[in-house]
Amino acid sequence: MILEGKIWKFGRDIDTDVIIPAKYLSSYDPKELGKHCLESLDPDFSSKVSTGDILVAEENFGCGSSREHAPLAIKGAGISGVVAKSFARIFFRNAINIGLPIFECPPAVEDAKPGDVMRVDTKSGRITNVSLGREFRAEPYPQFIQEIIAVGGLIKYAEKKIRKKI
Amino acid sequence: MGMTITEKILAAHVGRDQVRPGEFLMLGPDLILANDITAPIAICEFNEIDRAEVFDRDKVIFVPDHFTPNKDVQAAQQSKLLREFVKEKKLTYYWEVGRGGIEHVILPDEGLVLPGQVIIGADSHTCTYGALGAFSTGVGSTDVAFAMAVGEIWLRVPATQKFIFSGKLNPWVGGKDLILFVLGQIGVDGALYKAMEFGGEALKNLSQDDRFTVTNMAIEGGAKNGIIEPDEVTLEYLRSRTDREFEVLKSDADATYEKIMTIDVSGIKPQVALPHLPSNVKPVSEIGQVLLDQVVIGSCTNGRMEDLRTTAKILKGREVDPEVRLIIIPGSQEIFEKSLEEGLIETFIKAKAVVSPPTCGPCLGGHMGVLAAGEKCLATTNRNFRGRMGDPGSEVYLSGPAVAAASAVVGRIVGPEELF
Numbered sequence A: 001m002i003l004e005g006k007i008w009k010f011g012r013d014i015d016t017d018v019i020i021p022a023k024y025l026s027s028y029d030p031k032e033l034g035k036h037c038l039e040s041l042d043p044d045f046s047s048k049v050s051t052g053d054i055l056v057a058e059e060n061f062g063c064g065s066s067r068e069h070a071p072l073a074i075k076g077a078g079i080s081g082v083v084a085k086s087f088a089r090i091f092f093r094n095a096i097n098i099g100l101p102i103f104e105c106p107p108a109v110e111d112a113k114p115g116d117v118m119r120v121d122t123k124s125g126r127i128t129n130v131s132l133g134r135e136f137r138a139e140p141y142p143q144f145i146q147e148i149i150a151v152g153g154l155i156k157y158a159e160k161k162i163r164k165k166i
Numbered sequence B: 001m002g003m004t005i006t007e008k009i010l011a012a013h014v015g016r017d018q019v020r021p022g023e024f025l026m027l028g029p030d031l032i033l034a035n036d037i038t039a040p041i042a043i044c045e046f047n048e049i050d051r052a053e054v055f056d057r058d059k060v061i062f063v064p065d066h067f068t069p070n071k072d073v074q075a076a077q078q079s080k081l082l083r084e085f086v087k088e089k090k091l092t093y094y095w096e097v098g099r100g101g102i103e104h105v106i107l108p109d110e111g112l113v114l115p116g117q118v119i120i121g122a123d124s125h126t127c128t129y130g131a132l133g134a135f136s137t138g139v140g141s142t143d144v145a146f147a148m149a150v151g152e153i154w155l156r157v158p159a160t161q162k163f164i165f166s167g168k169l170n171p172w173v174g175g176k177d178l179i180l181f182v183l184g185q186i187g188v189d190g191a192l193y194k195a196m197e198f199g200g201e202a203l204k205n206l207s208q209d210d211r212f213t214v215t216n217m218a219i220e221g222g223a224k225n226g227i228i229e230p231d232e233v234t235l236e237y238l239r240s241r242t243d244r245e246f247e248v249l250k251s252d253a254d255a256t257y258e259k260i261m262t263i264d265v266s267g268i269k270p271q272v273a274l275p276h277l278p279s280n281v282k283p284v285s286e287i288g289q290v291l292l293d294q295v296v297i298g299s300c301t302n303g304r305m306e307d308l309r310t311t312a313k314i315l316k317g318r319e320v321d322p323e324v325r326l327i328i329i330p331g332s333q334e335i336f337e338k339s340l341e342e343g344l345i346e347t348f349i350k351a352k353a354v355v356s357p358p359t360c361g362p363c364l365g366g367h368m369g370v371l372a373a374g375e376k377c378l379a380t381t382n383r384n385f386r387g388r389m390g391d392p393g394s395e396v397y398l399s400g401p402a403v404a405a406a407s408a409v410v411g412r413i414v415g416p417e418e419l420f
Helices: A030-034 A069-076 A089-098 A106-111 A143-150 A154-162 B005-013 B039-048 B073-088 B103-109 B124-132 B141-150 B175-186 B208-221 B232-239 B305-315 B333-341 B344-350 B401-410
Strands: A002-010 A054-057 A081-084 A102-104 A117-121 A126-129 A134-137 B024-027 B031-035 B060-063 B118-121 B135-138 B153-156 B160-166 B195-199 B225-228 B259-264 B271-273 B281-283 B294-297 B325-328 B376-379 B395-398
Touching: A030 A069, A054 A106, A054 A117, A069 A089, A081 A106, A081 A117, A089 A102, A089 A143, A089 B141, A106 A126, A106 A134, A143 A154, A154 B141, B005 B024, B005 B118, B005 B135, B005 B195, B005 B225, B031 B039, B031 B103, B031 B141, B039 B073, B039 B141, B060 B073, B060 B103, B103 B124, B103 B208, B103 B333, B118 B124, B118 B141, B124 B135, B124 B208, B124 B225, B124 B232, B135 B225, B141 B153, B175 B208, B175 B259, B175 B271, B175 B281, B195 B208, B208 B225, B208 B232, B208 B305, B294 B305, B294 B401, B305 B333, B305 B344, B305 B401, B333 B344, B376 B401
Parallel strands: A002 A054, A054 A081, A081 A102, B031 B060, B031 B118, B118 B135, B160 B195, B160 B259, B195 B225, B294 B325, B294 B376, B376 B395
Antiparallel strands: A002 A117, A117 A126, A126 A134, B024 B153, B271 B281, B271 B395
8 A cells, every 4th residue: 555645743752641631532433532632732734734645753652541543534534554763562553453554764764854755565565755756665554463464454354363363 | 772661562562682762553452442532423423434344352341431420311222332332242341330430440350451452542641551561541532433343453553752760658648649740741742652661669659550650641741551560569469359360471581662751759649639730739828818618638649449438547536628619539339349348438418428339420521510710629520721611711731639638628728747
């Protein structure tokens, strides 16, 4: 899959309370959650995002709570993927499990400016900053995670396991 | 080659002699946990799995605690979904509002957590149970759905960082001050993906309640789990809670640690985390003038008996500053009842505190003490991210119960010694 969109850039330690405040956790509808995504940092964020845009952040993106609502809100806001220097571990699991493509690639973050156009080849991990004409390579997922992605996510993986196919 | 306690527990769960950091394992957890926020998504995902059944009714536990007693209609619907699932699947353990409390307080107190277990929970503070020598870690709702159906979870073996507390504790210093101090040293991603193993003489002198506070906040350093080798204090606690058998595992003398940090606690005074990160930590004496609107004492971090006893020691015969709202939340119905018996609740009420039923409520800005723009709150909870307890323009400071209670009396952040 090829993702392409404008860059929205954020700093380090973007926590799950900022991604989706707890007052909205009475819902788990991605579209509804998406309306409030990152609103504490930018009240108009969700209305400014165009479908397919890419979120870029520094270290420890998604730290804090285990709420799966965080990657759901990002997806619901229309963001196609996240590129960061590093991810908090529960957010990493949740993003993989719900099918939000995320990539660790410090040099791509370093050079990224808000509004630049970024292209990500999710299969090869090739990240292109189209505006700068520069190319980067994301850390490949460990083999085990690639298997989960290949069968279509953790729930599909569960079905295969239950039918003893894995 | 030796192994850490974390590696030994994981190896035992895959029937092997040895595991190494970085390895992926698929293993069977002993307990699977979710709450009224995370269970609804897990239930929906579970229902998507063709022919899924709950693999073991004794091992799946749903606790309504975050937005309960139900804060609004939507929260009521989420709790109802959880409750109906528990009934339909005939899950063994369930504590209704009025019988239970905060998940990480009640599971150990009900004798369900044992040393050597693997526990996963769709709540980041699942790492609390490491205080009893279990491997426990927070996961997502889809992970819980998968584990409920398959009886397994995927985990990568974490490298271990060891934190040794040496020296003698200063007055009014407890588990919260130690873990805040560590977070101040390592930052909110200092232990990202790692196991944090806590030990040392000073830790051995901490009560079991204080130890739960230490492991509870391992996640605030980005850790996968926090863990403490069981000792006599832990065994005594366990004996009072369960008669089930268990094996006590300990780290080998030649275990490999990624990093070892020795902390002389005699230099640690009561600590406070300033907005907006739990790692933004200073000794209370260096905080300066911070006037408070609200103080919250409770949560899975500091809502246990020892916390409430410390609070009562300070509030006894005193009154909360008239400009401050003090909210005290016993972590469970059992703790509430014990606090009543010990006269703590009377002390709180006479001090003009409000006592709430057990709930996570204000910690995550749910209900029972949400903040307005510009308000400042000192809380014994675990996170002070922007907007965590309400409006993005509010500010949360974190401390242990002694500093929180003293500050509620004075009206600004102070150390308890100012009152004695």
